[in-house]
Amino acid sequence: MLKKERHDFVMKQINLHNRVLTSDLVQLLNVSEDTIRRDLQEMADDNLLYKVHGGALSKSYHSTFDDSSVYAKEAKINIAKKTTKLIKDGMVVLTGGGTTIIELVKQLPENLHATFFTISPLVAVELAKYRKVEVILIGGLFSKNSQITYGGHVISQLSEINADLCLLGTSAIHPTNGLTDTDWEINQLKKTMMSSSRKSAVLCISEKLNISLRLKVAALENITYLITELDSTDEKLVNYQIKNLKIL
Amino acid sequence: MLKKERHDFVMKQINLHNRVLTSDLVQLLNVSEDTIRRDLQEMADDNLLYKVHGGALSKSYHSTFDDSSVYAKEAKINIAKKTTKLIKDGMVVLTGGGTTIIELVKQLPENLHATFFTISPLVAVELAKYRKVEVILIGGLFSKNSQITYGGHVISQLSEINADLCLLGTSAIHPTNGLTDTDWEINQLKKTMMSSSRKSAVLCISEKLNISLRLKVAALENITYLITELDSTDEKLVNYQIKNLKIL
DNA sequence: CGGTTTTTTGCGGGTTTCTGCAATATTAAT
DNA sequence: ATTAATATTGCAGAAACCCGCAAAAAACCG
Numbered sequence: 001m002l003k004k005e006r007h008d009f010v011m012k013q014i015n016l017h018n019r020v021l022t023s024d025l026v027q028l029l030n031v032s033e034d035t036i037r038r039d040l041q042e043m044a045d046d047n048l049l050y051k052v053h054g055g056a057l058s059k060s061y062h063s064t065f066d067d068s069s070v071y072a073k074e075a076k077i078n079i080a081k082k083t084t085k086l087i088k089d090g091m092v093v094l095t096g097g098g099t100t101i102i103e104l105v106k107q108l109p110e111n112l113h114a115t116f117f118t119i120s121p122l123v124a125v126e127l128a129k130y131r132k133v134e135v136i137l138i139g140g141l142f143s144k145n146s147q148i149t150y151g152g153h154v155i156s157q158l159s160e161i162n163a164d165l166c167l168l169g170t171s172a173i174h175p176t177n178g179l180t181d182t183d184w185e186i187n188q189l190k191k192t193m194m195s196s197s198r199k200s201a202v203l204c205i206s207e208k209l210n211i212s213l214r215l216k217v218a219a220l221e222n223i224t225y226l227i228t229e230l231d232s233t234d235e236k237l238v239n240y241q242i243k244n245l246k247i248l
Numbered sequence: 249m250l251k252k253e254r255h256d257f258v259m260k261q262i263n264l265h266n267r268v269l270t271s272d273l274v275q276l277l278n279v280s281e282d283t284i285r286r287d288l289q290e291m292a293d294d295n296l297l298y299k300v301h302g303g304a305l306s307k308s309y310h311s312t313f314d315d316s317s318v319y320a321k322e323a324k325i326n327i328a329k330k331t332t333k334l335i336k337d338g339m340v341v342l343t344g345g346g347t348t349i350i351e352l353v354k355q356l357p358e359n360l361h362a363t364f365f366t367i368s369p370l371v372a373v374e375l376a377k378y379r380k381v382e383v384i385l386i387g388g389l390f391s392k393n394s395q396i397t398y399g400g401h402v403i404s405q406l407s408e409i410n411a412d413l414c415l416l417g418t419s420a421i422h423p424t425n426g427l428t429d430t431d432w433e434i435n436q437l438k439k440t441m442m443s444s445s446r447k448s449a450v451l452c453i454s455e456k457l458n459i460s461l462r463l464k465v466a467a468l469e470n471i472t473y474l475i476t477e478l479d480s481t482d483e484k485l486v487n488y489q490i491k492n493l494k495i496l
Numbered sequence: 497c498g499g500t501t502t503t504t505t506g507c508g509g510g511t512t513t514c515t516g517c518a519a520t521a522t523t524a525a526t
Numbered sequence: 527a528t529t530a531a532t533a534t535t536g537c538a539g540a541a542a543c544c545c546g547c548a549a550a551a552a553a554c555c556g
Contacts, residue, residue: 003504019250022542032506037543052252053513053542072263098266121369121385128392137369137397139387139405144376145267145305149385157387171265182265207264251514270532280516285533301523301532 001029006039014049014058021055073103075205075229080104082227082248083167086201089113091164094193095123097148098169100203102126108133117161119148119189143185150185158192166197170204172211173226175239179217187215194218201225209236220245249277254287262297262306269303319347323453323477328352330475330496331415334449337361339412342441343371345396346417348451350374356381365409367396367437391433398433406440414445418452420459423487426468428461435463442466449473457484468493 006029013020025036044051049059080103087093090113095101097120105126113132118124124137140154168190171181179202181187194200194217206228220226225246230237232247240247254277261268273284292299297307328351335341338361343349345368353374361380366372372385388402416438419429427450429435442448442465454476473494478485480495488495 019253021250033542034507034544035505038505050252052250054250057250057252121372124369124390125395128390128395131392135390135392137385137387137390139385139397139402142372142376142383142385144379144383147373147376149387154387207260281532282517282534283515286515 001031003039006031006035007043010039010043010056011048014056018058019055024055072205072207072229076100076103077107078229079203079205079227080107083201083203084108085248086165086225087112087114091115092162093117093165093167094158094161094163094197095167096120096169096190096193097123097146100169100205101167104167104203117158117163119150119154119158119193121149122147146183146186148186148189150189155188155192158189158196161196163197164199166193166200168193168200168202170202170208172208172213173202173204173220173240174210174212175220177212177216178219179223180211180213181215181217182213184215187217190217194222199224201227203227206230206234206236210239249279251287254279254283255291258287258291258304259296262304266306267303272303321351324348324351325355326477327451327453327475328355331449331451332356333496334413334473335360335362339363340410341365341413341415342406342409342411342445343415344368344417344438344441345371345394348417348453349415352415352451365406365411367398367402367406367441369397370395394431394434396434396437398437403436403440406437406444409444411445412447414441414448416441416448416450418450418456420456420461421450421452421468421474421488422458422460423468425460425464427465427471428459429463429465430461432463435465438465442470447472449475451475454478454482454484458487 009029010020010025022033022036022040026033029036040049040051040056043049044056047059050057076099079100083104084107087108092115094117097118101120101123105123108130110130111132112130115134115136116127117136117138118127119138121137124135127133127135138149138154138157140149140157141151143150168179170179173179179190181190200223202223202225204226209228220240220242221244223245225248226240227248228237237247257277258268258273261273270281270284270288274281277284288297288299288304291297292304295307298305324347327348331352332355335356340363343364343366345366349368349371353371356378358378359380360378363382363384364375365384365386366375367386369385372383375381375383386397386402386405388397388405389399391398418427421427427438429438448471450471450473452474457476468488468490469492471493473496474488475496476485485495
């Protein structure tokens with residue numbers, strides 16, 4: 001077997017599986033480990049793949065994880081832009097925290113005249129940049145993990161609010177199990193937020209679709225809008241097509 | 249499974265949920281705890297995440313407020329260091345906002361075990377980095393100018409607190425007129441904060457000495473500590489040498 | 497074609513990396 | 527203070543790696 005043939009074979013494997021193991025190639029190609037290693041080394045030098053201990057990885061596969069201080073930012077901006085259409089002058093909006101919500105805030109129209117209640121200090125700071133937006137930060141214990149306020153005090157204040165729209169970032173959403181979460185406190189918060197609002201919108205990057213976690217927040221039927229970065233006709237969303245749930 | 253693949257998997261989990269638990273990863277990836285810990289350690293060394301007891305947290309989520317443009321930073325750090333000596337384990341502290349206070353928070357000892365009430369979201373976020381500090385953010389209307397919460401709701405919550413120490417940034421201080429301010433809301437807030445605390449400390453860069461504004465917050469006699477970046481024997485402070493006011 | 501050069505390959509032996517285990521220390525929570 | 531969960535450290539076996547060498551294969555050339 002010629003060297004070129006081996007290289008082509010390796011590339012095929014990598015395009016197929018995104019990875020190869022040195023040991024597998026030894027068996028498949030019936031050559032010594034050293035030969036495989038030398039092959040992989042050369043191909044790495046030619047920028048065709050990433051060599052790692054034990055094998056090699058596809059270049060494209062790896063590059064998606066290079067540096068994303070804000071993960072999936074493009075997708076989140078896309079979601080944010082869709083969501084802004086739901087927010088009209090004069091509305092009272094209740095929001096949670098998370099990077100998706102912050103992205104949304106940054107996309108709001110300059111002259112929006114609305115009232116926002118939020119449990120996230122970072123969202124509050126961002127909202128404060130809009131001159132005509134009234135911001136009410138709901139106070140309470142401050143969670144080190146999720147950077148939001150929580151606890152009984154927050155719940156009781158939330159329950160006194162009557163908002164038009166509730167915006168939630170998502171931990172996980174699933175066709176049958178609905179909206180779920182891992183953290184009990186956050187679970188309670190989200191439930192209360194939803195019941196304090198006439199309508200609720202779930203902002204969800206597609207990676208969080210079809211995942212189910214331990215604690216249930218709400219059934220799909222109780223959500224008004226599901227907003228992802230995908231086109232609303234995308235096949236990944238077909239299982240979420242139920243009445244009363246508008247997919248944007 | 250290759251090490252790199254594990255790392256990528258972990259990053260995905262973190263970007264999705266903002267945190268991972270060591271024990272979960274052990275199950276999901278089917279390797280020993282030691283391996284996961286070593287992975288997390290390496291990734292933390294590469295600045296990809298925060299490693300904490302029990303797992304790891306997303307880096308971007310702990311984004312700090314940008315302090316590169318803080319005015320008179322040196323002086324403020326000096327003040328901060330002096331102030332830390334007033335804060336002891338077990339104390340209940342009430343703080344306002346402002347860059348001086350944030351600088352103070354950054355100078356606190358790693359293992360401080362205390363409770364902080366604050367009306368500043370940015371201070372809350374900064375405080376949340378201390379594992380043993382309980383943070384309660386007082387909610388209410390959010391002020392666009394001063395980045396703190398204010399209004400009747402805040403006042404009424406403040407008045408229910410019984411703190412050991414109150415930390416105030418300063419607008420202006422004057423030997424005869426005492427602590428003064430321009431904004432009526434903030435004036436009210438500061439008054440309430442002081443009356444909710446046994447002692448109060450005023451953090452004040454020397455530029456704000458000998459200035460008097462319209463609204464009086466408190467007479468010098470009602471302040472416990474005055475902390476500036478100057479030496480306590482500095483001649484600029486001589487007019488503030490009254491009994492009951494300790495100058496640091 | 498024979499001889500020379502170049503490339504490729506496999507092998508031995510020493511080095512590094514990876515991973516799980518066990519013993520010990522630290523932390524969190526009560 | 528006690529307990530259970532989690533971390534750290536050192537160690538050891540296995541796997542993977544690197545390097546130089548030499549045989550084999552291929553390419554080149556007069």
